[in-house]
Amino acid sequence: MLYLFVLLPLLGAFVAWIVPDNRYRPLVLPAVAIPHLLMAFYLAGNAPPPSPGGWIWLDPLGKIVLLCISMLFTVCAVYSVGYLAYRQERSNRVLCIGLLTCLSAMTLATMCQHLGLLWVAVETTTVTMAPLIYFNRNARSIEATWKYLLICSVGIALALLGLLFLAYSTHVAHLEATLLLSSLKASAKDLNQGWLHAAFIFLLVGYGSKMGLAPLHTWKPDAYGEAPGLVGALLAGGLVNCAFLAILRVYQLCLSSGKEIVFFQNALISLGLISMAFAAVFMAKQADFKRMLAYSSVEHVGILAIGLGLGKGALFGALFHLMNNGLTKGVLFLSSGNIHRSYGSKTTDLVRGALTRLPWSGGLFLAGFIAITGSPPFSPFISEYTIVSSAFIEGRYLVGGLFLVFLSIVFIGMALTVLPLVMGTPPADLEKSEYRDRLLTVGPPFVMMLIILFLGVWPPDALLQLLREGAALLEARP
Amino acid sequence: MGSFADQLLVLVMLINFVMLGSSRMALCIRAVAVQGVVLGLLPGLVHPFSWHLAGITCGIILAKGIVIPYLINDAVRKAQIRREIEPFIGYVPTLILGAIFTTLAFVFAEKLPLAPEHRELLFVPASIATLMSGFLILTTRKKAISQVIGYLVLENGIFIFGLLLTEAMPVMVEAGALLDLLVGIFVMGIVINHISREFSSIDTSRLRALKEE
Numbered sequence: 001m002l003y004l005f006v007l008l009p010l011l012g013a014f015v016a017w018i019v020p021d022n023r024y025r026p027l028v029l030p031a032v033a034i035p036h037l038l039m040a041f042y043l044a045g046n047a048p049p050p051s052p053g054g055w056i057w058l059d060p061l062g063k064i065v066l067l068c069i070s071m072l073f074t075v076c077a078v079y080s081v082g083y084l085a086y087r088q089e090r091s092n093r094v095l096c097i098g099l100l101t102c103l104s105a106m107t108l109a110t111m112c113q114h115l116g117l118l119w120v121a122v123e124t125t126t127v128t129m130a131p132l133i134y135f136n137r138n139a140r141s142i143e144a145t146w147k148y149l150l151i152c153s154v155g156i157a158l159a160l161l162g163l164l165f166l167a168y169s170t171h172v173a174h175l176e177a178t179l180l181l182s183s184l185k186a187s188a189k190d191l192n193q194g195w196l197h198a199a200f201i202f203l204l205v206g207y208g209s210k211m212g213l214a215p216l217h218t219w220k221p222d223a224y225g226e227a228p229g230l231v232g233a234l235l236a237g238g239l240v241n242c243a244f245l246a247i248l249r250v251y252q253l254c255l256s257s258g259k260e261i262v263f264f265q266n267a268l269i270s271l272g273l274i275s276m277a278f279a280a281v282f283m284a285k286q287a288d289f290k291r292m293l294a295y296s297s298v299e300h301v302g303i304l305a306i307g308l309g310l311g312k313g314a315l316f317g318a319l320f321h322l323m324n325n326g327l328t329k330g331v332l333f334l335s336s337g338n339i340h341r342s343y344g345s346k347t348t349d350l351v352r353g354a355l356t357r358l359p360w361s362g363g364l365f366l367a368g369f370i371a372i373t374g375s376p377p378f379s380p381f382i383s384e385y386t387i388v389s390s391a392f393i394e395g396r397y398l399v400g401g402l403f404l405v406f407l408s409i410v411f412i413g414m415a416l417t418v419l420p421l422v423m424g425t426p427p428a429d430l431e432k433s434e435y436r437d438r439l440l441t442v443g444p445p446f447v448m449m450l451i452i453l454f455l456g457v458w459p460p461d462a463l464l465q466l467l468r469e470g471a472a473l474l475e476a477r478p
Numbered sequence: 479m480g481s482f483a484d485q486l487l488v489l490v491m492l493i494n495f496v497m498l499g500s501s502r503m504a505l506c507i508r509a510v511a512v513q514g515v516v517l518g519l520l521p522g523l524v525h526p527f528s529w530h531l532a533g534i535t536c537g538i539i540l541a542k543g544i545v546i547p548y549l550i551n552d553a554v555r556k557a558q559i560r561r562e563i564e565p566f567i568g569y570v571p572t573l574i575l576g577a578i579f580t581t582l583a584f585v586f587a588e589k590l591p592l593a594p595e596h597r598e599l600l601f602v603p604a605s606i607a608t609l610m611s612g613f614l615i616l617t618t619r620k621k622a623i624s625q626v627i628g629y630l631v632l633e634n635g636i637f638i639f640g641l642l643l644t645e646a647m648p649v650m651v652e653a654g655a656l657l658d659l660l661v662g663i664f665v666m667g668i669v670i671n672h673i674s675r676e677f678s679s680i681d682t683s684r685l686r687a688l689k690e691e
Contacts, residue, residue, distance in 0.1 A: 116655075120658060123662075126662075127658060127665055130669070131665065131668075134669070137672075138676070140688060142672050142673055143685040143686075143687060143688055144688060145669055146673060149662075149666060149669060150629070153629060153662055153666075154629065157629070160636055161609075161636045164636065164639050164640050164642075164643065168593075168639075168642060168643060171593055171643055172592070172593045177643050192591060221688070222688040226688070
């Protein structure tokens with residue numbers, strides 16, 4: 001069942017490869033995504049037992065990430081049918097194959113219990129996304145692709161070194177060298193501490209650069225800025241979550257070692273705060289709204305890291321935020337893609353008054369902005385509030401205080417870009433464009449916005465239960 | 479056997495210096511290929527024979543010695559470049575930096591809590607020195623091809639460390655890692671090709687349209 005789950009998108013990629021017609025090829029995406037989503041929901045309820053070797057198993061953490069990725073991908077897939085109809089001048093073969101291969105690798109990443117296999121899956125997502133960032137085939141997008149490829153590849157290489165350190169720590173402890181999570185956790189107390197710390201740092205830096213934690217985020221504004229909106233949505237909601245899941249796995253292992261957990265937690269919190277600070281500084285006066293979304297993503301991976309580092313009640317918040325951030329970024333990137341299409345520009349000197357020109361896309365962009373900055377009644381409010389409040393309950397006043405300060409600076413910075421963009425009056429000399437808001441380009445992000453609202457007002461019990469189970473796996477037990 | 483492995487590792491470190499000091503692209507690519515083949519021979523020297531080991535040896539020599547250099551050469555030919563011109567730091571300073579890093583690698587490796595049977599071998603210092611050389615090439619060169627070579631050298635450094643634990647890594651993961659490296663280089667080759675077409679050169683210092691004002 002689980003293998004079928006990984007193979008399905010690959011099969012779709014093969015079909016996309018042989019379909020000759022540019023107009024009908026995008027239909028493969030929803031044809032794969034919808035069964036994938038149904039299977040994801042089914043598996044979240046009744047997960048099969050671990051595979052015989054223990055390599056493949058869908059645990060609560062994997063389920064959370066899988067649900068988020070599958071929902072986001074389905075929405076993007078339906079959207080892509082509408083979006084690619086406007087981009088008939090370019091072949092979308094590479095885009096379709098890349099998206100589906102990436103979905104397969106992301107699905108595999110969610111159920112790996114073997115750190116080596118997880119590494120291979122995450123690296124595969126990196127490579128498959130590179131041609132998609134270069135979809136627009138111009139000088140700027142090639143620059144973004146080169147930066148993305150080089151920085152992420154080096155980061156992932158460092159993560160591999162971290163994995164080798166981890167295996168070596170078992171060797172020094174005279175245990176059987178392995179990278180299987182369950183056996184590593186069982187023997188974690190005997191691992192050599194020095195090598196374990198080194199491994200954690202390298203893995204955090206490696207996967208952190210993939211995730212975009214500052215100061216390793218430099219590829220992010222370029223890649224998000226130049227990639228088409230739907231690729232940006234998958235980068236910000238899918239790849240980020242896969243890399244975060246990899247960090248969660250390593251963190252689980254570090255917790256089982258039971259010693260000096262404060263070291264790991266502080267490393268996460270400081271990287272998280274640095275990310276939020278970077279985002280707050282660069283968000284202000286950002287004229288390019290897609291780059292602004294990239295900095296927002298840097299901010300939110302920072303929030304995830306802080307939530308994980310704080311532990312206790314914040315863990316629930318972090319896991320919930322993982323899902324909320326992924327979905328809200330989806331709304332923002334898809335609607336910003338529509339605005340970009342219509343105005344033919346992504347700087348705020350030209351793009352004004354989106355609400356008048358494109359009521360639906362403009363409205364969704366505004367709603368997404370309100371949600372992502374953590375305003376009620378949307379679900380990011382609940383997760384951010386949980387993290388902040390548990391920081392104060394735990395007596396981490398400095399962390400909680402800085403968190404709030406950065407959040408408010410980001411809010412102001414983002415509002416300064418978003419409000420004129422949405423509310424202002426459209427420039428008079430604007431060229432006409434053939435883009436119009438249609439059901440296929442507006443419907444998917446609209447549905448996603450409704451889900452975010454729904455999760456904020458009335459989160460389903462099954463989901464809350466799943467999040468609690470996931471948080472229990474990350475609890476530090478003395 | 480250990481001493482022969484050490485001699486090969488010295489060779490690997492000498493090849494690092496060839497790449498650090500050379501401006502000719504063809505020489506660098508050949509050097510990285512030779513380094514790959516030497517690394518492919520190493521696992522057979524330090525571990526007893528098994529089919530797993532034979533598979534790794536063949537896979538590594540094929541990928542690092544033949545396929546990857548071929549892919550880079552292909553990119554070089556399409557982009558029509560011969561040599562690296564004006565790196566960010568000159569060749570002599572990079573060589574000196576490389577020498578300093580190699581010395582530091584030896585000092586640092588002494589202090590690591592290594593398993594007793596690895597303490598006498600050169601694996602760890604060679605790994606760190608190669609890793610640092612890779613970083614140096616990656617950061618000081620302007621041409622995209624040189625950066626790819628730097629990335630390969632960096633991977634080679636990580637690979638040397640991995641040799642200490644060949645038994646631990648199941649074949650599937652190794653194969654996956656190798657395949658990803660291969661695909662990565664392939665994609666980089668294509669990107670280089672596009673860079674050269676877009677900018678009529680593969681000088682990455684011209685890639686500077688995207689930055690914060």
